[in-house]
Amino acid sequence: MNYYENIVILDAALEDTGIDAAEKRITDLIEKMQGEVLKHERWGRRKLSYEINKHEKGYYLFFVFKAPPEAIKPLEELYKVFDPVFKFMIIKLRKKEIIALQNSLQAIEAKAAEQPAPDAVPDVAKDVAADAVEGVAAPSGADA
Amino acid sequence: MVQKGKGSEHVKYKRFMRKKFCRFCAEKTPFIDYKDTRTLKSYITERGKQLPSRMTGTCARHQRELTEAVKRARNIALLSFMEK
């Protein structure tokens, strides 16, 4: 079993139900391939740093999962034919990243045990959200 | 006498140089996260090119890690390849 991190960019025009469906289809496939989803986050609609296939915006999904290496090929095949997805990246985590991941998972668990979490926004998602706002507010900052 | 003057000049020049250090070593960062665009952005130019380590003071090991993180962030459109 390896640990993987996966970002998927969906068409930003997709309705919420479409995003739910896409997310379910991805998690279902991971689980079908004997994998286990450890984390999934929705970073939401975000301006892309450059145009991809005529898309200027995308809906970012983020997964961390544990799976056997054989699970990656079918997952990539799915992304290639799955219409709402126009860009994806799967990264295998290394030792130090796995340790950091386990620590963060434990911290989340400890917090959840302490009190019913008031929908905690992860730090990275906050960062990305702040970025997105910046990008929209001053897209031509670099032109000067 | 002349030599002495030269020497003190050299010291004076040196005083203006701030000692550069590797931020990642100083903070003992376990790994450089490609998702942390705020950190990555301080190591690229406004055009989107990566800054050389001789300007930032980053050590060789962390410069390599930084390069990989920047490339990953660009791949998934968190950073741009080139800002026009």
Ligand SMILES: [Zn+2]
């Ligand atoms: Zn260093």
